[in-house]
Amino acid sequence: MSAPTPRLLAIALLAVATGVAASPAHAQQSDSEERFTLRLSAFNPEAQLRFTGDGVATNGTETEDFFAAETFDVGSEWRPRGAIGFRLSERQALVGNYYDYSRDNDWGFEGDWLNPGGLLRGIGVDVPDELPDGPVELPEVDLSGRVKFSLASLNYEYAVVSTETFEWGLGLGVTYAELEARANGSWTATAEIDAGEAEYQWKKSGWSPGLHTRLSWRPAERWSVGLEGQYLDTEWGDFLNERGHFERAGLVVEYMVNERVGVHVGYDWFRLKLKDDYNARFEGASELDIDPVDVNGELSGQLKVHGPMAGVTFRF
Helix, strand or coil, X not given: CCCCHHHHHHHHHHHHHHHHHHCXXXXXXXXXXXXXXXXXXXXXXXEEEEEEEEEEEECCCCEEEEEEEEXXXXXXXXXXXXXXXXXXXXXXEEEEEEEEEEEEEEEEECCEEECHHHHHHHCCCCCCCCCCXXXXXXXXXEEEEEEEEEEEEEEEEEEEEECCCEEEEEXXXXXXXXXXXXXXXXXXXXXXXXXXXXXXXXXXXXXXXXXXXXXEECCXXXXXXXXXXXXXXXXXXXXXXXXXEEEEEEEEEEEECCCCEEEEEEEEEEEEEEEEEEEEEECCCHHHCCCCEEEEEEEEEEEEEEEEEEEEEEEC
16 A cells, blocks of 8 residues: 555644644643654454345346345455554644555355256246256356455544543544455356356545544553544545445553553454445347346445454654
C-alpha cells in the first residue's frame, strides 16, 4: 500500500503542527513525557470469505425463490501492524493505525456430474426432449487466488472521561482502504466442453470518514489495557459503490519495561460487509425452444479477519 503513505503522512504532520500550535504551553510541558506513542506489532490473522446470494427466477409464468451461500477459509500468516498516538493536550490526541492482510491460496475441484434437466425443472421451466435429462460430466478445475486488504486511518480523539487510571475518548477521522482479489483458473476437457483457462482481477481503493472510540485503563504503574473500535459506511466516502460497512475492534495489554520502552500483546478483529443488487437473463439455444429465464436478487460478501498480535512500544 505504498501509494497512500505520502498523503497520510502529510495529513498527520499538518494535523500535528496545527494541534501543537493551538495547545496551551502548560499542556505541552505537563504531557511531554508521554506525548508520542509508537507500537510496532506482528499480527497473525486468520481470514474468512463468505458469499451469499438470493433472488427470484421466472420464465414469465412460473417463479422460484432461491438462496445460496459459500464460505472460504483463506488461512493465516504473519503481517506487520502499526499504531501511533500523539497527545495534543490533556484531553486531545491524534490516533493512527495501519494493518493489512495478504494471502495466496489454491483450490481444486475434482469434477462431478450434473443433471441440467432437473435443474431447469426446479425453476419451473418445461424441458424439451432435445435437452439431456441425465448426468452431464463437469470438468476438473484448478483455481489459484490472492486476497489483499490494507487499511490506514487517522483519527482526532477527545477524552470525554479522563482520570488518573481511566480514559474514554470519542473521535472522528479519515480512513484509506484498498481491496484486491485475483484469481486464475483452468479446467480439463470433457465430452461436452473443451479445456480452457480464465483470469479475474478486481481492485478497489478510496477514502472515507469514520467514527472512532477508545477506552484506556491503567490498573498499575507499568500496566495498561486498551480497547479501540472503528466504524465506517461505504456510502460516506468514495471507497466503494456497493452498499456496506466496515467495523473493527482491538484489545491491547501493555507492560512498560522502563519509561520509554515496553512490550504488548493483543487481539485484533475487523470485518467488511458488502452487498449489491443484480439482475440477469438466461436464454436457451434457439433450437431447444426454451423460454428466457429472468433472475433478480441480491449478492453479498463478507471479509472477516481476526488474530493475535505482539510487539514493542516506544514512548517519547
